[in-house]
Amino acid sequence: xxxxxSLLRQVFVVLALPVVLLAVWWVTSAxxxxxxxxxxxxxxxxxxxxxxxxxxxxxxxxxxxxxAAGYTLAALVGVGLGIAVGSSKALRETVEPVLEFGRAxxxxxxxxxxxxxxxxxxxxxxxxxLSGCIWPILLNTVEGVRAVDEVLVDxxxxxxxxxxxxxxxxxxxxxxxxxxxxxxQALSLGIILMVxxxxxxxxxxxxxxIVQFQRGFAIxxxxxxxxxxxxxxxxxxLLFRLVESRALxxxxxxxxxxxxxxxxxx
Amino acid sequence: xxxxxxxxxxPSWARGLFGFVVFLVMLEIVPLxxxxxxxxxxxxxxxGEALGAAVSEAEFWIAVGDTLGGWGLGLSIALxxxxxxxxxxxxxxxxxxxxxxxxxxxRPIPSVALIPLAVLMFGTEIESKLMLIVYAAFWQVLIQVLxxxxxxxxxxxxxxRSFRFGAWSRIRHVVWPTALPYVMTGFRLAATVALVxxxxxxxxxxxxxxxxxxxxxxxxxxxxxxxxxxLVTGVxxxxxNVGVRLVERRVLAWHPSVRREVPA
Amino acid sequence: xxxxxxxxxxxxxxxGRSVEALRDLTFTLQEGELxxxxxxxxxxxxxxxKCVSGLLAPTAGEVRLAGEPVHEPPEGMAMVFQExxxxxxxxxxxxxxxELPLKERNVPKEERRLLVAxxxxxxxxxxxxxxxxxQLSGGMQQRVAIARAVAYQPKVLLxxxxxxxxDAQTRAxxxxxxRGLWQRLGVTILFVTHxxxxxVYLGGRVIVLTNAPTVVQDxxxxxxxxxxxxxxxxxxxxxxxxxxRIYEEIQRAKSGDGRVYSP
Numbered sequence: 109x110x111x112x113x114s115l116l117r118q119v120f121v122v123l124a125l126p127v128v129l130l131a132v133w134w135v136t137s138a139x140x141x142x143x144x145x146x147x148x149x150x151x152x153x154x155x156x157x158x159x160x161x162x163x164x165x166x167x168x169x170x171x172x173x174x175x176a177a178g179y180t181l182a183a184l185v186g187v188g189l190g191i192a193v194g195s196s197k198a199l200r201e202t203v204e205p206v207l208e209f210g211r212a213x214x215x216x217x218x219x220x221x222x223x224x225x226x227x228x229x230x231x232x233x234x235x236x237x238l239s240g241c242i243w244p245i246l247l248n249t250v251e252g253v254r255a256v257d258e259v260l261v262d263x264x265x266x267x268x269x270x271x272x273x274x275x276x277x278x279x280x281x282x283x284x285x286x287x288x289x290x291x292x293q294a295l296s297l298g299i300i301l302m303v304x305x306x307x308x309x310x311x312x313x314x315x316x317x318i319v320q321f322q323r324g325f326a327i328x329x330x331x332x333x334x335x336x337x338x339x340x341x342x343x344x345x346l347l348f349r350l351v352e353s354r355a356l357x358x359x360x361x362x363x364x365x366x367x368x369x370x371x372x373x374x
Numbered sequence: 375x376x377x378x379x380x381x382x383x384x385p386s387w388a389r390g391l392f393g394f395v396v397f398l399v400m401l402e403i404v405p406l407x408x409x410x411x412x413x414x415x416x417x418x419x420x421x422g423e424a425l426g427a428a429v430s431e432a433e434f435w436i437a438v439g440d441t442l443g444g445w446g447l448g449l450s451i452a453l454x455x456x457x458x459x460x461x462x463x464x465x466x467x468x469x470x471x472x473x474x475x476x477x478x479x480x481r482p483i484p485s486v487a488l489i490p491l492a493v494l495m496f497g498t499e500i501e502s503k504l505m506l507i508v509y510a511a512f513w514q515v516l517i518q519v520l521x522x523x524x525x526x527x528x529x530x531x532x533x534x535r536s537f538r539f540g541a542w543s544r545i546r547h548v549v550w551p552t553a554l555p556y557v558m559t560g561f562r563l564a565a566t567v568a569l570v571x572x573x574x575x576x577x578x579x580x581x582x583x584x585x586x587x588x589x590x591x592x593x594x595x596x597x598x599x600x601x602x603x604x605l606v607t608g609v610x611x612x613x614x615n616v617g618v619r620l621v622e623r624r625v626l627a628w629h630p631s632v633r634r635e636v637p638a
Numbered sequence: 639x640x641x642x643x644x645x646x647x648x649x650x651x652x653x654g655r656s657v658e659a660l661r662d663l664t665f666t667l668q669e670g671e672l673x674x675x676x677x678x679x680x681x682x683x684x685x686x687x688k689c690v691s692g693l694l695a696p697t698a699g700e701v702r703l704a705g706e707p708v709h710e711p712p713e714g715m716a717m718v719f720q721e722x723x724x725x726x727x728x729x730x731x732x733x734x735x736x737e738l739p740l741k742e743r744n745v746p747k748e749e750r751r752l753l754v755a756x757x758x759x760x761x762x763x764x765x766x767x768x769x770x771x772x773q774l775s776g777g778m779q780q781r782v783a784i785a786r787a788v789a790y791q792p793k794v795l796l797x798x799x800x801x802x803x804x805d806a807q808t809r810a811x812x813x814x815x816x817r818g819l820w821q822r823l824g825v826t827i828l829f830v831t832h833x834x835x836x837x838v839y840l841g842g843r844v845i846v847l848t849n850a851p852t853v854v855q856d857x858x859x860x861x862x863x864x865x866x867x868x869x870x871x872x873x874x875x876x877x878x879x880x881x882x883r884i885y886e887e888i889q890r891a892k893s894g895d896g897r898v899y900s901p
Contacts, residue, residue, distance in 0.1 A: 122475040129476065144494055201386040202393035209394075212611030214573040217585065217604050220592040224600075225414045259724040262693050265710075266717040267739035267790065277738060281729040296484065300574065303486045307578050315486075322490030330490050337487035345482035358729040362772045 146328045155332040163317065168336070171314040174230060175302045178237025182294060186242045187287060190249025191279065200250060211247055215240030215301055219308050233305040233313075240301045241294035248290025252283030285359050288352050295348055299341055314340075416598045421605065424598035434587070441572055441583035441610070444500055448507025449568045456512050456564075457557060460519025461545060464553075470520070481517065485510040485571060486578075493579055503575035503583075510571045511564035518560030522553030558622045565618045569611060584610075639826045640667040640690070640794050644699035647685055659685045661851035663699070667794070672820050672827045674837035676884065677847030677855075678892045683830045686852070687798045690828065691717050703794060713743075714793035718800045722780040726771040733758065733767035736786045743790075757789040758782075760822075761815060777808035781815070788819060794826045801836065810868050813840055817866060834888070838880045839866060846884055848891040855891050858884060 130148075137147045159168070193200050193207075218239050226232035256279055264278045280287075306315030318333035320326075353360065402418040404410055412420075428434045463469045485506045492502035526549055534548045576585025584607055591600040645663040650656050659682040667673050677683055688694035690701050692711040701708040703715060711717075716739075719725040726735050733754050740750045758764050761781040771779050780800055787795055797816075801809045817840060820827055831837050837844045838860055846856040860880060862871060871877060 121471050125472050125476045126479065144491075198384075198389065201389040205390040205394045206397045208615075209608055209612060212615055213604065213608035214570045214611060216570060216574040216577050217588055217607050219577065220588055220600060221604060224592065224597065257724045259719050259721045260727070262688075263717070263719065263725045263727075265693055266691055266715065267742060268711055268713065269738075269742050273742060277727065277730075281727070284729075296482065297570075299484045300486050300570070303484060303489075304574055304578050307486075307489065318487075318490055322493060327494075330494075334487045334491060338483040341482040341484045341487070342479055358770060358772075361770060362728055365772045 144327060146331065150328050151331045151335070154328040155335065158329050158332050159336060167312055167317050168314055168340075170230075170312060171302055171306065172340070174233045174313075175237060175298055178234040178301075179241055179294065179298045181234070181238045182241035182245055182298075183291060185238070186245030186290070186294075187249050190246045190287075191253055191275070191283075193246075194250040194253025194283070195279070200254065204250075207243070207247060207250070211243035215243075215297055216304055219301075219305050223309055228309045233302070233310070236305045237298050237301045241298045244293035244297070245287070245290040248286045248293075249283060252286025253279055255286070256282040281358075285356055288356060292348060292352070295344060296341075299344065303337065413597060416601065420598045421601045424596070425602035425605070428599060428602055437582065437584050437587045438606075438610075440581070441576065441585070444503045444507065444575070444581070444583065445565075445568050445572045445614075447500075448504045448572065449511055449565055451504065452508045452511035452564055452568065453515055453561060455508070456515025456560065457519055460516045461523065461549065461553070463516075464520045464523030465541075465545065465549065477513075477516070477520075481513040486574065489575075489578060492575075498580050498582070500581065502579055503572060503581040506571045506575050507568045511568045514564040514567055515557070515560040518556040518563070519553055522556030523549055525556070526552045555626055558626060562618050562622060565614055566611075569614055573607060639669040639671070639704060640828065641702040642666070642690060642699070643702070645686070645689055645696050645701065646698040647682070647689055647694070648697045658851040660689070660696070661853050663847075663852065663854055665845055665854055665857065667826055667828060669793075669826055670824045671843065672817075672829065672841055673843045673845055674841035675828065675830045675845050675847060676832065676834055676837045676888065677852065678849050678888055679832055680850065681847050681891075682850045682852045683832070683847065684798060686847075687717070687796055687828075687830055691715060691796050715796065716787035716790045716792035716794075717796045717798065718780075718783050718787050720799040720802050722776065722783045722800075722803070723772070725783055726779060726786075728770065728772055731768050731770055732763065732774070732782045735771065735782060736789050739786065739790045753789045753791075757785040760788065760819065761785045775808075777804045777812060780804060780812060784812075784816070784819070788823065788825075792825065794828065797827065797829045799831055800829075802832070809836075814866075814868065816840065821864070834881055834884050835872070838862075838877060838884065839868075839871065844880075844884060846887045846891065856884075856887050858887075 134148045137145060138149065140147050193203060215236075218236050222232050222235050222239070226235050260278060260282060264274050269278065303315035303318075306313035307319045310316040314333070314337065318330060318337070321330040321333055398418060401415075401421075405412040405415045405417040463473055488505060488509060492505045496502035496505070530548050530552070531544075534544050539547070572583065573585040575581045576583035577589050580586055580589070584603055588600055588603045588607075591597075591603060642663055642665050645660055646658075647660040648656050648658045663686065665673075675683060675686070685694065689696045690708070692701070692708045692715075695709070703712050706712065708715075726732075727738065730738065736754045736757060737750055740753060745753070754767070755764065758767050761784055763778060763781055763785065766774060766778070771782055774782070780803075784800070801812050804812065813836065816827075816829075819825075829837075829840055831840075841860050843860060844858045845854060846858065847853070848855045858880065862874065862876060862880075
């Protein structure tokens, strides 16, 4: 009974504010005459009409696939190069300034540059996402590999760990908290780049469609697009956190143990 | 015990300089060799000439000022709002619990989703750029401040309460010093994100600034100028990173989290 | 079993400044011996162990394990570090930690399982094999590290101040545990410590080192009975005598006028 009650209380705590906010939006926008702020009810009706009539497949899915392709490539190349650079002090010191410069270039300026080289198609957009996402992943991997505990490295050496298993059982897990930090930064960058590469130059895709609605003053449709992008951003970050918390369970455990064993007392 | 130095090694700055020079030389040689057509990537000296031409015009400096102005203003608003709201929400267990789900939902919404709305409401006025910058940077600050407030040592909190500190001096003397390193982390992340969104707004919406200059250079076929401007944004990015680190080090000079970083 | 001859290590410092950590070290461990190395703090004990284990190349001299020169960590050697928390792999359970070096040696799966269970039981930790190291107390973590080293079945076990970071009670337990394991397995152990009591209590022999640049100051045989006990052994007159003798040696080693021992 008390467990039931505490569960109900938790659900209440999670849902209270969102419900209040949505209700306020619903009520204040009902019968709104403001052209830019249509009633929420109208936006929600439009949402179904706009996105569930084929646009999911024709616009949303291609965008997400391009994001997945660019992001995955960035992760593979970034972690691979990061391990190579992080393992050698001489190499790291040689390339670090160039990498820092690469990271400092705001990734959106890559859109016009890569349009010039790779045209307007899928490959340009995937390249944009790849070349923007790679920097945080690469630099965080370098930092993570560099900072692998010296005692752990010595332990691996005294037990004569082979190169492959050292990578698999020692370097990668030890660097994984840093790598995930890089992957997280890269994910939000990737979504931004997915959208603006389509806003800048495309004939389909999520970013393109939303800009079309805005240019055509199809306001409820535009709002529905903004909401969809929000849901995608939230969904992807939720997915990422699930993967991360599985992969880094040991790391969370250590952090809790160091705080004296009491889980997140606020 | 662990500081094992090898005999007579090349200093790290020399290696870094060497790496950077190789990078620049490649930017010159690769287009000249025809490996990459020079209409895609002009050789470095042509980019340099275009840069020289650009910096001698007032237009360039106005664009730099526009970009940095929007960045600075947006960052300041996000910092102020993030710190005030973070301290407010973080200091109250009730507020923290009830806002958690909403914050977790709003935070990952990509700020570029607001572009169409910003265009409709403000066109290419600075407000549309600020809207994107503030939305993106605000969450970075807020989240870090919340972490920081949560990190306050319970013993310090109890000490303050046992001496009957008022709410203001509790925040001033207990919460704020603990949260400061987190605030600086938020500041660092927000500064980078704000620059990205400033350039994004200029590229996509067409707010005046370097991003717009790049878009113009591309559409008018001035490839060298486009690359020159891209390199300038990189330099601005580096300066922002370096500047932010300097501020961070100054502000936190007294703080144990910085002092601990000195190699033992 | 373990031969250390003329070992010298000079660290090249920044700006041409070089530090001589080990000057000239020579000693030999017979098979099945438990020898303790003591010396004043900062006398290069860790450097010595790193050179002996093959983790660090010496500037001069050589280390031989069963006649074979050591250039990199050899097969028949295991090491237990002082920093147990940093030496165990935090993303692996305790059993996986013990098993990993066996996997590296291609020990068949069935045998691995048996060895892991056996060694964890021998350090009294059969119940926590599926827990993670950071869920255990410091003393228990060090016991996992010892189990890992024992399961590896080394000819020589090197221990770098393994009990320096645990509390006094746990430390006494671990000392007895180590004596027990040593008597049962007959493994050769080189045990580095800065604690004179611990050196006398554990060792069959105590090698006293000088300040850096380090040489061997003295080599003391410990003729205490094999069965040792935390209370009665430490109360023996011989124990007290050995302790005072080594204490004085170290005081002299610190002040720098120590005579140099030659075997």
